[in-house]
Amino acid sequence: MGKADMTDALLAVHAEVLNGMKASPRHFEKFAVLTAEEDFPGTDLGEETFRARLVEEALTGGPLFTLWSRSLTAWDFAEESPWALATAPRTDERRTAAYDRLRFGADLRKVLDAAIPVAHTAGATVIAKEHTPWYTAERASARSFYWRAYESKLRDKGWSEASIAGLDEASRAVVERLCDPEQRAVRQAKGLVVGYVQSGKTANFTGVIAKALDAGYRLVIVLGGTLNLLRAQTQRRLDMELIGQENILRGADPTDLDSLVGIDYVGDDTDWPQFVQHGGRPSAQRAFDIERLTTREKDYKSLDQGIRTLEFEKREPTLPLHDPANLHHAAARVMVVKKNKLVLEKLVKDLKQVHGVLGELPALIIDDESDQASVNTSNPEKWQKGATERTAINKLISQLLQLLPRAQYIGYTATPFANVFVDPGDAQDIFPSDFLISLPRPEGYMGVQDFHDLDSTLKGAERTVANSQQKAHVRGIRSGTGDRLQEAMDSFVVTGALKLFRADRGIPDGPFRHHTMLVHQSVRTNDHAELALRINSMWHQAGYTSTEGHARLAALWAADFAPVSSARAADLPNPVSYDELRPYVSRARQLIGAGGNAVVIVNGDTDKYFEQLDLDFDRTPHVWKILVGGTKLSRGFTVEGLTVTYYRRTARQADTLMQMGRWFGFRPGYRDLVRLYIGREEQLTKKTTVDLYEAFEAICQDEELFRQQLAQYAELVDGKPQVTPSQVPPLVGQHLPWIKPSARNKMFNAELVEVRSPGKPIEPAAYPTDSASLRRNTERWRPLLEAFSSQRTPVAYPAGPTGASRTFPALTASVSHAELLSVLSGLEWAREGIFRPHLRYLAQLDGRLATVDDWLLIAPQAVQDDRVEASVLGSVPLSLARRSRQEGKSSFSRIAGVEHKKAALQMIEVAALESDRSPVVGARTGVALIYPVVEGTEEADVRAAVSRGNADPAKVVMAFTLIPPKSAIDSSRRLVRFQAKDSRNEDDAIVSATSVE
Structure with a gap:
């Protein structure tokens, strides 16, 4: 051999x-x-x-x-x-x-x-009711025809084995929470899957559909956007990656043109050869066929013969359709429909004409962007007593669920707050009563962490394009310094040239097929026309073929793109000089200006409008344009190849603002080229100026905190869930006062009774504003303030991933748990009950829940020249911290410094470990960071609160952050307890949810 x-x-x-x-x-x-x-x-x-x-x-x-x-x-x-x-x-x-x-x-x-390194990735986080396991590994493996086809397609697209395995795991987590399609009992499950903006949610629900079909679901309805363009994109994706050529052709000969009349893709879609091929009709391979009730071009229309179209042949006529003897031999029906009143009314009307089989039919409803249009936003105060009034789309989805008693509903969104605030007592609504699943951040995804320096301890001067995401990708637009629009457009041309340069040197040009810039400044269509005219004029006057124009681009490349690419993409081809890049600038200019116009306005409301734009990224060979628009660019509409974003529009809802983050997504081969030009001083009202960049950071922190809390509470305790989906709303937080999690009419009341936080920071922010309350609070802190000595202690904190440490000076003291609790119990707050859930937990740490012996008090001391120190009620001199409240609110935006919090967390972590490192605190010691705060950001504000070295107790906010030891939890390991309003108990102001006693 x-x-x-x-x-x-x-x-x-x-x-x-x-x-x-x-x-x-x-x-x-x-x-x-x-x-x-x-x-x-x-x-x-x-x-x-x-x-x-x-x-x-x-x-x-x-x-x-x-x-x-x-x-x-x-x-x-x-x-x-x-x-x-x-x-x-x-x-x-x-x-x-x-x-x-x-x-x-x-x-x-x-x-x-x-x-083949281990993929140390997070799995999906699951908050769910208890369910009867049915989707076993053996059952999934035994029937996996369409999942294997989809899995193979993903490999062909270049997905890594780890990414495919992650999708397998995440989609299985969804399917196993549905009801067994073979079961006799009639039951619906409703769930919500939370992804990230532009993070591949479609891939997950395609996987879910594949597995659900294999398992026995025989009708799949995908609610795919509010525009036909979006619906058609979803239809094509499913057709190409899951349904496949044989199901599309339905026996037609692909070489016989006459037999192809009316069949989409064949002959007019260059990607047709890449559509999944099953090697013959699936029904001839001991599987089942899929019949499409919608196509790329045609949304759902009233069926000429509705009964026949939804008629399922039974191998055993005396047995119901859901019996295995019938179910796995029946063909499946799949439709992708627009979230449009007329379309859904046609579907509901047809289903009403189908008798008998609907009660036996396992169906799956996938609601893409489920917080858009699907949520009932009618005002409950205007309802007639005992009657729920629904908005149009919500009503029609409710009717679908009633007509299909075996239907399972799954909402998909990146902004979940509107969905989790739906009334859980309304059985006919879309509240995710059975499960809520948070998908992990996918590999290669550019999200908030890639544009903000979250929790960085590096000072401004220490930040570079190599260690700062903001320095690398964000370019602020401030009043008085010009609007930087010309620079943003120049960046678009330079990045286009760099993409062409890389494509010529062996980098696959697939990611470079489209190259776009997004300009989002207003919701008003008149503004869009005016702005587009201005940009178009700037384009023609930019002089990209002139000596001056090339000099401007050369300077921009040298000052911005060359250092960033050198630091972050050294493994990719990069020019050594602008002269090497210059030929590609000419080609980029030609591609962007093709057709005589570099700018496209995207703000229409009709399908016809979008069809004329020629912005179908799937069917158009190359889209190299500057897109100007508003809301229509902020939801569902995927802007392929987005590299430069110019963003200056404000919004008051977190979910609305987050959906505008089109710069999030996958940027293979050009992550280093992505630039965000964003307003740092934008008008919210005549009297209020906001920082959009900080606003995005705040709402992203809200969402990350939401995900972190879900992950924290997802762990089962004694085999049972700590929380169920109906208990999730109280976990929703808010960092900025002017950005609500969602619209007010999408939220219902819920109260958090207790929060247990072993090893986690507790940082209340809603301190009183009136001088009398501040004085009383400061007086209550007197016993603990007297415990501090004047001896400064260096406190170490981890400065970065290298493990290196830095220190900051602080005054320290040790007090018993009873002493600290005595102070905390008497404090007054701006909002009644805001601290109560935490106080209930702390009060149990005297041996009932667990034992905390004492607390290390740390009062960080400033070292800068303009620091202000003063005695507080006779204490040793303390550094007075400067903090500002959120405009119009009692809450401070933050209390603890990043480095201070890291030091405290490290102490708690080391104390909990059995290691050779000497713990600073004991295993039953908590850490409290103490800050005498004076409102304001200027030195004069602080000095005004001090007289002869003494701080006015009526002008000092005694703020703090607490971190209990990790041992501060009982054997139940429960972390939360809730009370919540529920429409099923209308007579009760507050009704108790699941007890944790």
Whole structure:
């Protein structure tokens, strides 16, 4: 047998052995030897040969490397199994458990780890009611025709094995919360899946549809946007990646033009060869066909023969459709419909004509952008007593759910607050009563973390394009310094040239097919026309072919793009001089100005309007344009190739503002080129100026906190959920007063009774504003203030990922838990009850819940020259902190400094670990950061509160941040307790939800 044959034999042996190990890894050499002896005698199975082949193929993605990448990743992501020895998925411990089962030596493990590293990614977070498990691994594997086709398509698109495995896991988490389509009992499940803005939610629900169809769901209704362009994009995506050519053709001969009349894609879509191919009609392969009730061009229309179209043949006529004997032989129906009143009315009308089978039909409703149009926003105060009045789309979705008693409803959104504020007592509404799933941040996604320096402790002068996301990607627009619009447009031309430069040097040009700039400044259409005219004039006057124009671009490239790309994309082709880039500037200018106009206005309300724009990114070969618009650019409409954004529009709702973040998304091959020009001083009202960049950071922090809390509460306690979806609304926070989580008419009242925060910061912000209350609060702090000595102590905090530490000076003191609780219990607050949920928790740390012995008080001391120090009620001199309240509100935007909080958290963390590091505090000691705060940002504000070295207690806010020890929790590990209003208990002002006693 020659060398080539030996190589093929090695691959064949490994493939056969790994195919038998899908459920769990086993002694590889043992089974490989048996396989080789029987089928491939003489094959070299030595470890050295295996390692050498892996090292070689890791560079090219060869078949043996691909085989092992798929298997190892599957084991890494597998749910808990006996072989995994209780190791968590996607951890080094899980990989080690697999190696141990395979009996691999240390050298081979090193090679595999280097070639196929463990994907240390987060899984989906699930908040759900208890459910009866039905979607087992065995059942999913036994029926997986469409999921395998979709999985194969994703590989063809270049998805990594880790990304596919992550999607497999996340989509399974959704499907297993649905009802078993084979079950006799009639029940609906309603859920919500929360992703990130432009983060691939469609990929998840395509995976969910594939698995749901395989499992037995036979009618899928996708509510896909409010415009036909958006609906058609979703339809094409499903057709291309899931439904496939054979189901689209329905037996037509693709070579016979006459038989193709009326069939979309064939002949007019250049991507038709890339549409999934099943190798023949699925029904001929012991699977089932899919019949499309909508097409790319046609939304749902009244069926000529509605009953026949939705008529399902039963193999066993005496048994219901949902019986396995019938279900898995029946064809499925899929439709993608617009969230439009007339369209949905036609669908409801047709379903009403179908009798009998609807009660037996397992159906799935996917509601994309479910917080848009679907939520009932009618005013309850105007309802007639005992009657719920619904807005049009909400009413029609409710009717669909009533007509399809076995339908499961899943909403998808990146901005979930409107959905979780739906009344849980309204059984006919879309509240996600059964599950709420937060998807992990996908690999390669550019989100808030890539535009904001969240929790960075680096000072302004220390931040560079290499260590600061803001320095690299954000360009602020401030009043008095020009609007920078010309610079933004120049950046668009330069980045286009850089993309062409990279495409010429081997970088795949797929991500560079489209190149766009977005200008979003107003919601008024008249403003759009005026702005577009201005930009168009600027374009023609920019002189991109002149010496002056090239000099301007050269300066911009040298000052901005060259240093950023050098620091963040050194592995990609980058020009060494502008002269090298200059030829591509000419080509970029031509592409942008093609057709005589570089600017496209996007603000219409009709399908006809969008059709004439020629902005179908799927069907148009190249879109290189500057898009000017408002709301229509902020929801659902994916702006492909978006590289430069110019954004100056304000909004008062967090979900509205967040949906405008079109600069979030996937930017393969050009992450370093992305630029955000954003208003730093924009008018909200005649009297109020806001910082849009800070606003985005605040609402992103709101959403991240929401996700973090979901993750914290998702852990089961004694096999039962800590919270259910109906208890989620109180977790919604708000960082800025002028940005509400959602519109007021989408929110209902809920009260958080108790928050347990072991090892987590407690930072109240709503302190009193009147001088009398401030004085009383300061007086209550007197016993603890007297505990401080004048001796300054250096407190260490981690400065960065390198592990290096820095210090800040502080005064410290130790007080008992009873002493601190006595002070906290007597404090007054601007909003009644705001601190009560935390105080209830702290009050239990005297041995009832757990024991906290004492608290380390830390009063950080300023070192800058303009610091102000003063005695507070006879205390040693303390540094007075400057903080500002949010405009029109009692709450401060923040209390603790980033470095101070990091130091306190590190103390708590070290104390909880059994390590050689000497803990600063004990395992039953909490840390309290204390700040005597004077309102205002100027030195004069602080000095006005001080007289002869003494601070006026009526002008000082005694603010604090508490971090209880990690041990401050009982064996139940419950973290929250709720009370909430519920329409099912209208007579009760506040009704108790699940008890945690």
